[in-house]
Amino acid sequence: MQSLNRDYWQKTFANLATAFENEKVALCQMDGVIGDGDHGASMARGFAEALAQFPALGDSPEIAAMFSTTGNAFLGKVGGVTGVIFGTFFIEAGKKAEGLPETDPGALTAMLDAALQAIKKRGKVQEGDKSMIDALAPAVDALKERIENGSDWKEILEALAESARQGSEATRPMAAKVGRVRYQKEKGVGHVDPGSVSVAIFFRTLKESLA
Amino acid sequence: MVMKKLINHPDRVVDELIEGYVLANPKLVRKHPRVNAILRVDAPVADKVGVVIGGGAGHEPLFLEYVGPGMADASAHGQIFAAPAPELILEAIRAVHAGKGVMLLYNNYAGDCLNFDMAQDMAREEGIEVETVRVNEEIASAPKGSEADRRGTTADHVVIKMAGAASESKLPLAEVVRITQKAVDGSRSLGVGLSSCTTPATGREIFEIGDDEMEIGMGLHGEPGVERMKMLPADATVERMIPRLVEDLPYQSGDEIVLVINGYGATTRMEMFIVNRKIRSMLAERKIGVYATDIGEYCTSQEMKGLSITFVRMDDELKRYFDMPCQCPFYVRY
Incomplete structure (x- = not known):
């Protein structure tokens, strides 16, 4: 079974920077309808800032270091809601990767679970509130389910990407309970949550980086 | 725009x-x-x-x-x-x-x-x-x-x-x-927006409003308010705002407030003074005293047109701190 080792994650973070640069305008437009229109630019800025700091981590950086560097880039350089929420995601996931030469399915579960719980606490947000949690939580569930079934990485990452995509799509009819959009009369009904789209892009990139 | x-x-x-x-x-x-x-x-x-x-x-x-x-x-x-x-x-x-x-x-x-x-x-x-x-x-x-x-x-x-x-x-x-x-x-505030503003981040207007419309309760970033309507004169606009403000806390007969009239960025002082006289008459009817009035631009939203009205209820302790000196370039008390 192929492992998610340092090389994989190094390639993945580079791919994430490219993916979010490509999706920047689309995400900003999505956010412009129901938020303040900064989400795409914030995501792209976070990954670009992180990637710029990777060379300082050495030729083959620790997985935990890549996650914490990315988290700190989001926290330090991005601001807004996006900076804190995605900063928390990478920092908390990174803590669970401490000392690991590779992330096996159990480790990835622990990382994503820790990130999910921390974001729920930090953002005071629950499933169904119309947030990035609505893509992240089903992805974590899918991961656990696939591990029980003894799936390989390809199947696991495909399931992660698909469940996150579906979770994001499921935010479309939701009325927002968090964020600026809750002040709008329609509370964002009819629009997907841009943060959940970013989670879907994240897992899609993980899947594509395996090839 | x-x-x-x-x-x-x-x-x-x-x-x-x-x-x-x-x-x-x-x-x-x-x-x-x-x-x-x-x-x-x-x-x-x-x-x-x-x-x-x-x-x-x-x-x-x-x-x-x-x-x-x-x-x-x-x-x-x-x-x-x-x-x-x-x-x-x-x-x-x-x-x-x-x-x-x-x-x-x-x-x-x-x-x-x-x-x-x-x-x-x-x-x-x-x-x-x-x-x-x-x-x-x-x-x-x-x-x-x-x-x-x-x-x-x-x-x-x-x-x-x-x-x-x-x-x-x-x-x-x-x-x-x-x-x-x-x-x-x-404290309680309520604003009225007359036009949108453009943000340097995108170069675009942050919301749309008709040339002949105004919106009571519109937020600083274009968040929808409580009532959108055809433009009204100053007094009629104030008449729609003051009861909401007074009843919310509520401010009662005998209360004293600091009154702030805030321009959103493209509002003339002329308009703010005209609005002030109507606010004062409505407060006087309700026997709400005005300890001090600040009129100007404090919390703006680029070149947005409109203004907000803020009441801050005072007591002896708050008056003491309000009257202490302060110095920042656009606002001095001494």
Whole structure:
């Protein structure tokens, strides 16, 4: 079974920077309808800032270091809601990767679970509130389910990407309970949550980086 | 509407406005050497609780220009309409901490709450005593009973003054928090928007409103209000706003308030004075006294047209702190 080792994650973070640069305008437009229109630019800025700091981590950086560097880039350089929420995601996931030469399915579960719980606490947000949690939580569930079934990485990452995509799509009819959009009369009904789209892009990139 | 502003590049707007502001006021403020925080020149002030304010840029004079003796010790600046990052806030906290603790004072928006909360956690881990007061006085943003969901706006003008005076009096952190919170609790605001503004971040209008329309309760970032209608004359507009404000707290016969009339950025002082006389007559009918009136631009939204009306209920204690001297470049009491 192929492992998610340092090389994989190094390639993945580079791919994430490219993916979010490509999706920047689309995400900003999505956010412009129901938020303040900064989400795409914030995501792209976070990954670009992180990637710029990777060379300082050495030729083959620790997985935990890549996650914490990315988290700190989001926290330090991005601001807004996006900076804190995605900063928390990478920092908390990174803590669970401490000392690991590779992330096996159990480790990835622990990382994503820790990130999910921390974001729920930090953002005071629950499933169904119309947030990035609505893509992240089903992805974590899918991961656990696939591990029980003894799936390989390809199947696991495909399931992660698909469940996150579906979770994001499921935010479309939701009325927002968090964020600026809750002040709008329609509370964002009819629009997907841009943060959940970013989670879907994240897992899609993980899947594509395996090839 | 096409954006028409004297700027250089959208990414440099905040850096450059801070640079220009500091150059104009070198005796009063300095910029933090590493981050977009404005500090009192003499920060940290010995034996004094540090007051850190902040939020997204683009609302000048808020928050940038509220730093000075008798006002805030530092303001932390995000990008246009976006909350500052936790590390930036943390640097501001460290820079003003004089061993007596620090109070964070900001408006109740999701992004600000997240970033300031995180900075508060980080500062506490370093052993700095930090407490928070959130301003949430805007009544159109959530119904009565859901006050915790309400946004903060122009009450900042008076609330920051109270926090500055209380901390300048060398009161302990808990007292500075109590007095500031009392000012917030007695505050209510309601605005009316007549036109949108363009934001340098996108170069576009942030919302649409007809040339012949106005919207009562519209937020600073174009958040929908409570009532959109055809333009009304000044008096008829005020008649629709004052009852909502009075009944929300409620302000009662015999109460005394500080009245703030705030232009959103493209409102003439002429209009604000005309509005003021109607407000005063309606308050007089209700036997609500006006202790002081501030009319001007305090909490703006670029070139947006319209204004907001803020009441802050006073008692003897709050009057004392309101009357203490303060100095920031656009607002002086002595």
